[in-house]
Amino acid sequence: MGIRILINLTRFIVTYLVATIVVFLFMRLIPGDPAQIALGVNATPELLAEKQKEFGTDQPLIVQYFDWAGGILRGDFGTSYLTQTDISPMVSDRLQVSLILVLTAMVVALAVAIPLGTWAAVKHRNFSGVAIGVGSQIGVAIPGFLAGILLVMVFAVGLGWLPANGWTPPSEDFGDFLRRLILPVVALASVQGAILTRYVRSAVLEVMSEDYLRTARAKGLSKTGALVKHGLRNAAIPVITVTGVQIAALIIGAVVIERVFVIPGLGSMLLDAVGNRDLLTVQSVVMVLVAITLILNLIVDVLYTVIDPRMRRSA
Amino acid sequence: MRRRKSPLLFTAAVLAAGSLLLAGCSAGSTSSKGSSDGKTPTTATIALTGTPTNLDFTTTAGSAIPQALMSNVYEGLVEVNQEGDVVPLLAKDWKLSDDRKTYTFNLQDGVTFSNGDAFTAKDVKFSFDRVKSDWVSSLKAKMDVVDNVEVISDTEVAVHLKQPSNAWLFNIATPVGAIFSPNGVSDLANSPVGTGPYAVEKWTPNESIVLKTRDDYWGKKPGVKQVTLKYFADATATTNALQTGDVDAIANLQAPELLSSFESNDKFQVITGTSSGEVTLSMNNKTAPFNDKRVRQAVLYALDKQAIMDTAWNGYGTLTSTLVTPTDPYYEDLNKVYPYDPAKAKELLKEAGAENLNITYTVPTRPYAQAVSEIVVSQLKDVGINVTIKSSEFPAVWLDDVFTKHDYQMTTVLAVEARDLLTVFNDPNYYIGYDNSVIAPIAAEADAADEAGYVAGMKKVARQVVDDAASGVLFLFPNIVVAKADLQGLPKNAIVESLNLTDLSWK
Numbered sequence: 001m002g003i004r005i006l007i008n009l010t011r012f013i014v015t016y017l018v019a020t021i022v023v024f025l026f027m028r029l030i031p032g033d034p035a036q037i038a039l040g041v042n043a044t045p046e047l048l049a050e051k052q053k054e055f056g057t058d059q060p061l062i063v064q065y066f067d068w069a070g071g072i073l074r075g076d077f078g079t080s081y082l083t084q085t086d087i088s089p090m091v092s093d094r095l096q097v098s099l100i101l102v103l104t105a106m107v108v109a110l111a112v113a114i115p116l117g118t119w120a121a122v123k124h125r126n127f128s129g130v131a132i133g134v135g136s137q138i139g140v141a142i143p144g145f146l147a148g149i150l151l152v153m154v155f156a157v158g159l160g161w162l163p164a165n166g167w168t169p170p171s172e173d174f175g176d177f178l179r180r181l182i183l184p185v186v187a188l189a190s191v192q193g194a195i196l197t198r199y200v201r202s203a204v205l206e207v208m209s210e211d212y213l214r215t216a217r218a219k220g221l222s223k224t225g226a227l228v229k230h231g232l233r234n235a236a237i238p239v240i241t242v243t244g245v246q247i248a249a250l251i252i253g254a255v256v257i258e259r260v261f262v263i264p265g266l267g268s269m270l271l272d273a274v275g276n277r278d279l280l281t282v283q284s285v286v287m288v289l290v291a292i293t294l295i296l297n298l299i300v301d302v303l304y305t306v307i308d309p310r311m312r313r314s315a
Numbered sequence: 316m317r318r319r320k321s322p323l324l325f326t327a328a329v330l331a332a333g334s335l336l337l338a339g340c341s342a343g344s345t346s347s348k349g350s351s352d353g354k355t356p357t358t359a360t361i362a363l364t365g366t367p368t369n370l371d372f373t374t375t376a377g378s379a380i381p382q383a384l385m386s387n388v389y390e391g392l393v394e395v396n397q398e399g400d401v402v403p404l405l406a407k408d409w410k411l412s413d414d415r416k417t418y419t420f421n422l423q424d425g426v427t428f429s430n431g432d433a434f435t436a437k438d439v440k441f442s443f444d445r446v447k448s449d450w451v452s453s454l455k456a457k458m459d460v461v462d463n464v465e466v467i468s469d470t471e472v473a474v475h476l477k478q479p480s481n482a483w484l485f486n487i488a489t490p491v492g493a494i495f496s497p498n499g500v501s502d503l504a505n506s507p508v509g510t511g512p513y514a515v516e517k518w519t520p521n522e523s524i525v526l527k528t529r530d531d532y533w534g535k536k537p538g539v540k541q542v543t544l545k546y547f548a549d550a551t552a553t554t555n556a557l558q559t560g561d562v563d564a565i566a567n568l569q570a571p572e573l574l575s576s577f578e579s580n581d582k583f584q585v586i587t588g589t590s591s592g593e594v595t596l597s598m599n600n601k602t603a604p605f606n607d608k609r610v611r612q613a614v615l616y617a618l619d620k621q622a623i624m625d626t627a628w629n630g631y632g633t634l635t636s637t638l639v640t641p642t643d644p645y646y647e648d649l650n651k652v653y654p655y656d657p658a659k660a661k662e663l664l665k666e667a668g669a670e671n672l673n674i675t676y677t678v679p680t681r682p683y684a685q686a687v688s689e690i691v692v693s694q695l696k697d698v699g700i701n702v703t704i705k706s707s708e709f710p711a712v713w714l715d716d717v718f719t720k721h722d723y724q725m726t727t728v729l730a731v732e733a734r735d736l737l738t739v740f741n742d743p744n745y746y747i748g749y750d751n752s753v754i755a756p757i758a759a760e761a762d763a764a765d766e767a768g769y770v771a772g773m774k775k776v777a778r779q780v781v782d783d784a785a786s787g788v789l790f791l792f793p794n795i796v797v798a799k800a801d802l803q804g805l806p807k808n809a810i811v812e813s814l815n816l817t818d819l820s821w822k
Binding site for chain 2: 030031032033036037038039040041042043044047050051054080082083084085090149152156157160163164165166259260261262264268269272275276277278
């Protein structure tokens, strides 16, 4: 167990280090000069040089890299070229918004997917089971932004029940926060719910064909009883993996939904920063995402050992 | 199955019901409501496209910063009114010396900055001098003509020019003439300090700017206590926000096709004015095939600009022929110089030996550019010019390739700056690469002449530029304002960059 954690930790650090280098180099490779963008269509060579000096982009790459990487070690992402404000508080504000959105959507999606998927597996020969299978397939195929636009057209513009877009922090006005959260969460959760339903369904189906379940049934347990007592725990493992991966992917993947609903999340921050070649901001956001992905991986790993006792012995 | 699906619906219903209840308790605390509840609102929320990257236009380009701050937070000695005339602001009046080289301004009394400092002639000197020393923006060139600024008394200041200049007075009505306080320039990017009727209450990058009316403002106070400028990346999102009451107005709608639902609705008003933004079709004068004037002329004859405007912008806008707008004093209708005449275009191409031409059209990733590109391509194809579209990420890649490296044949970009004819054409090193040897002396003479001479000279420059087919202008952007019916005082025309919100009020 101890070795396992140590391996995980080493992997975490090495991956993170490699990621800083890759991200840094990639940002330098893409065309577009931040100083030029700040000056716009009236830049002269003299002004450009002055601006590059101000941004520090005239320094050798290695100096720029260590300046930035050193800052991260101190928990300081530096100052954005364009907004000229500290990046760290901006990222943490935006991350909070994204996490609220994505986690709420995932909870809703799981709350729907677990019972639905299980039902679809148990009744996979019946009409209801097949219908859920087909329904979730369609759900997966519908793009999230389309769901979002439709929801806005019906519930905001058409019926006027909910706001069309915008974000209010929960601390400012909790009622308004909830009202504005509903539509984007439903848009995200409907797609995620469909994806997860399919995973739950196939995981449960697989478990149902396992020997130990047959044994359990031979001992006199009902199909549902055997599944609940012995099966679901095993079926949970692939579902947890997918959920972990999806959360990490969604923090950025939700950018389309963020655009439709004008939500100030990390995804739209990244998009704006890339467009403006605000290199330090882009790098910082990506590094936060790398950290989140790695942390989620750790959590998933730990959850495995909790759920599956065999994992505890294996290392 | 129906039963199984109910948890989602149920959750949504509970959430919806609960939050509606909560919202009912807290209504009125957020953005302004219409006058339906009988009370006149005191705040307004305006939707804008294109967020400012920071609040410092002295070091950062982009029209979004002056759009939000000029007239509202910063003021100049003079301003440009809705008709395009230069009128007094912080200067009560001014005198021009007989040699046209000295402007003596008589300043308003009792003016304070939002940090409490009193405004005097010293601040004018400080601000004008600072343009030359501290601004990192090519706008600073507009102050090059100033020799020195002389403080005569607290309310009197003389500006001595190196040579007479008609353009200068107009220029100080734009950001370059903004008046700063020496104690208010420490953090321009985040906390601007000006003499305007509003002060920046809160700025959230990429989201919004909250402007609060100043109680100690020297002039007429705006009819609202607070204005929130809210930034949207997408035109549909802005119209949705207006329809659901989250914003009270869209200052400049970027998608005219979305107008129809507002035009037929009494709750809203649609105002269409003009702007200073020309959608250009630039041709690289320095490289083949456009280094041949006949080829450039052929392109201009080949374009049915009315059809382009109808297709790309639903017919909204004004047809113009160069970077002079109808609100400029030296405007002249030059649309007849190149009427739509495909036969003439083919003839010119034949003459230039440029039949079956293949060219590349660099189109920036902006809605207006994408909208015009396809129809331009098909019209040019009709006269035998085969166009390949090359999409170019804007601003990063476009600035790099087209603007800096001049690596392009034909491109489209929105030229937003007011009175930018000379910026674009009176500089052979600008990305258009126009040979300015003929217009340079005319332009210099015009700038130094009296007002009539200025107008006549600039007309001559414009005509020359059009005759040389230096570049094309497809159409002039309209300024489309959509607002709740009872909001008044929104500017109709966008002549300079600033969105002047000083007259805003509710009926």
